[in-house]
Amino acid sequence: MTHRLPAWMLRDLSLPRLRRYIRAAQGDARAAQRLYWWNIEVAAALVGSLHCLELALRNALHGALVRHHGRPDWWTVAPLNARGRRLVDDARRACGRRRQRTTPDDMVAELTFGFWTSLLSSGYDRAFWVPVLHVAFPHYRGRRDHLYNDLTSLVLLRNRVMHHEPVHHRHLAADHDTIYRVLGYLSLELAEEARAMDRFPTVLAGRADVLDGARAPQF
Structure with missing residues (x-):
């Protein structure tokens, strides 16, 4: 390595986590340090738009399914597969650990x-899609699989952001x-x-300045 990482950084953040940034920086520990901080900065800058998308998606799908089944706890009668039922059960147990009475909004x-x-x-x-869920996307006229692929990619991005994983290598x-394309399908x-x-x-445009050391990252 061109430089050594500070001892406190190795202690507090761990070498296994930092090693991925060292590799990305081709062994330059000082560059790896700047990349690590910029990764946090850019991940933080994605939280707001991901927040809006996740809430808009679940509210739109929930609303459509409530209207279709005529009840707020539609998951009790909808034809969920085994994985879907398991996720519902997991959510019900999680709610039950925090409150005595679980409402549909809690779920x-x-x-x-x-x-x-x-x-x-x-x-x-x-x-779901043909009879009801297509109406949850009033500004979308494309195929279900294209929409699903977009959302699956964003679930992976969201999970990496929320679990403090590297995202700097993605086509951000x-x-x-x-x-914003999917959010626009739900609500312009x-x-x-x-x-x-x-x-x-702004954060993405400033990546080179952070990695060159011309600007300190901020988050």
Whole structure:
């Protein structure tokens, strides 16, 4: 390595985690350190738009399924597959550990981004997409599988961001475009409002300055 990482960084953040950044920086520990901090900065800049997308998706799908089944706890009668039922059971148990009475709103908040995205998978085409869920995307006229692929990619991105994993190697500009494209399918108004507050483009444009040491990362 060209430089050594500070001892406190190895102690507090761990070499196994930092080693991935050292490799990406081709052994230059000082560059790896800057890359690590920029990764946090850019991940933080994605949280707002991912937040809007996840909430808009689950509320749109939940609303459509409530209207279709005529009850707020639609998951008790909907034709979920084994994985879907398991995720519902997991959410119910998690809610039960925190409160005596679980409401449908509690369940909606507890069910994961991955669960909601799974409702658009091919196995649910006839059960969910064709009869009801297509109406949850009023500004989309494309194929279900294209939408599902976009959302699956964003679930992976969201999980990496929320679990503090590297995202610097991804095509982040394309990821960001996908977030707003899918958000626009759900709500043009929310997409416009979120974009006006979004600092991700500035953070992405400043990557080279951070990695060159011309600007300190901020998060």
